[in-house]
Amino acid sequence: MRGRVSGTFSVIHRDASCGARLGSLKTPHGEIETPIFMPVGTNATVKAMTPEDLWAVHAQIILANTYHLYLRPGHRLVESLGGLHRFMNWSGPILTDSGGFQVFSLGELRKISEEGVKFQSHLDGSYHVLTPELSIKIQEALGADIIMCFDECPAATADYDYVSRSLEMTTRWAKRCKEAHSREGQQLFGIIQGGMHHDLRARSLNEICAIGFDGYALGGLSVGEEKEQMYGVMESCAPLMPQDAPRYIMGIGAPEDLVEAVWHGFDMFDCVMPTRNARNGMLFTSQGRINIKAKAYEEDGGPLDPACGCHVCRTYSRAYLRHLYRAGEILASQLNTYHNLYYYLDLMRRMRGAIRENRFTEFRRDFYGSQTDNHV
Ligand SMILES: Nc1nc(=O)c2cc3nc(NCCN4CCCCC4)[nH]c3cc2[nH]1
Secondary structure (H helix, E strand, C coil): CCCCCCCCCCEECCCCCCCEEEEEEEEEEEEEEEEEEEEEECCCCCCCCCCHHHHCCCCCEEEHHHHHHHCCCCHHHHHHHCHHHHCCCCCEEEECCCCCCHHHHCCCCCECCCEEEEEEECCCCCEEEECHHHHHHHHHHCCCCCEEEECCCCCCCCHHHHHHHHHHHHHHHHHHHHHHHCCCCCCCEEEEECCCCCHHHHHHHHHHHHHCCCCECCCCCCCCCHHHHHHHHHHHHHHHCCCCCCEEEECCCCCHHHHHHHHHHCCCEECCHHHHHHHCCCCECEEEEEECCHHCCCCCCCCCCCCCHHHHHHHHCCCHHHHHHCCCCCCHHHHHHHHHHHHHHHHHHHHHHHHCCHHCCCCCHHHHHHHCCCCC
16 A cells, blocks of 8 residues: 655645646656646557657647557557557656546446456457456556546436445545555556535545545546536535645546636646547637638638647648648648647646736636637
């Protein structure tokens, strides 16, 4: 049973007008400035981006997935080749998710029990059992800097009693994860469940914090609930979470969700939205989202986003990006992903600046005013 990796996170500054805070999180692969967004690199790659591209868009930490890497190529293979950092040539911090959520959202037949989750691989239909202990061993073998407890993420439609019983099992699993975790220097984060019920959220939060982890995540969100429900859980949980530990919301989110979550006092985020939307031609700009395949851009020689300083916006026209997308060119995914991640990471940089200068409440008001979401 390891204690917390003390002294890795510190709050540098708080904006007195709201919950927003500036933090520093030290890891064996470098120091992270928070609030931060983590590009999703599920299969040991952030799709369409090389590590050099990731540094160029100012990524600080990326996420990879236990479920996927366990099934392919296998965590023991990655370990034998020097671990995930060496395998994918990413020398910055890596966080791995624990697999529970992916089993439920990807696996075929699956059966949950106190032991863990029995599931069929979405790749070849083979049967597997993922337990808290195995999830920790996989994440230790991959060598991530931050690993997540194995938990159950109830569906947004689950009833009160199911969510209540589920959070109790997630707490028992969290204890097993902490017992199983022994890799020095590697941080273990606990995950708070409880659905959309504030009393169950408080119960899960108290139980997970009582076990003691290096950081705390809100799970069970961004599963199809209304924004108001998501924001309500953020608002009720943030003040109850330890002030001196990183606060991570899993699977969040759209730019406006990040602004809202930072305003409430959250520090870390991950979402496939910028990378997945990029591949579908949905691009984020200072004036809101645009659909690059729209005919309106056929002869538009201007930059994707005049306010963006990224290589794509300084080099290519909307007409060219539209052409690449419509032609099904690989470069479309590369350039669109590069810009969307630059936009997300630059949004985090701008939020950190606003916190530092005690003007985050104004930043949040101006941000909402700028997002016309024209979806053209
Ligand atoms: N271990 C773990 N526990 C969770 O409760 C969890 C909850 C999550 N909720 C999401 N939502 C992802 C939503 N995403 C939004 C863009 C389109 C694809 C789905 N990812 C999650 C990952 C999670 N991981």
